[in-house]
Amino acid sequence: MNTNLRFFLREVVVQILSKEKLCYYYFSYPDKVLFLDIETEGLSKDRNDITVIGIYHQGAYRPFIKGLNLHRAFEFLSVIPIWVTFNGENFDIPFIKAKFPELSTPHLHIDLFQLTRAIGLKGGLKRIEKALGITRKTEGMNGYDAVKLWRRWEDFGDKSALRTLILYNREDVVNLKRIMEHVGRLILGEAKNSFLLTLKQESMEGL
DNA sequence: CATTAACGGACTCACTCCCC
């Protein structure tokens, strides 16, 4: 086997194992996993602030709101080592780092954006929810609506806007778990099948 | 040996996608 081919195969194995490993840890340590989704005032972590941090941990959803209790999210984020996000690598975590510079990053970060792509599920969170048959009360809303809802709360004290924003964030973060369960079972199932297939082929060759 | 075409890897660049 030439060097390039060997290098390529090793990369493939590492890729497969890393996906599998993330899912393995997810299912092995459910009490050490939190689902995280933030809402912000805009897209720039330098210019815009976090408005809501939604954390779903052991079946309980907790919203942390700017101006009320946002800093208390730190207590969860600093203690729970496995974080599950959607596109968090490029969005949520840079914002969190900017907000809490003293916070160490998660020991294990599962970015569902990468895992869903890896299994051929294309698109953003909302599109993937649809593909998996997941419905929501805040159907049709997007992140920019979340910005506008926050402005209504902050500028006019509109409590219903804040309630809708929290509901939107709750559905985002709870649906992360449903997607994670689906993707995780699929990846670990595939890994198990490919392992069994290899065993079967090897035993056939032995005959 | 010299030339040329064909091929493939490496690289760039523009574009798209994703989060709010």
Next chain:
DNA sequence: GGGGAGTGAGTCCGTTAATG
């Protein structure tokens, strides 16, 4: 609208094979 990652098309360059 900000910014990072992925993707696909286009380009360049080195290697190889074919041919005179």
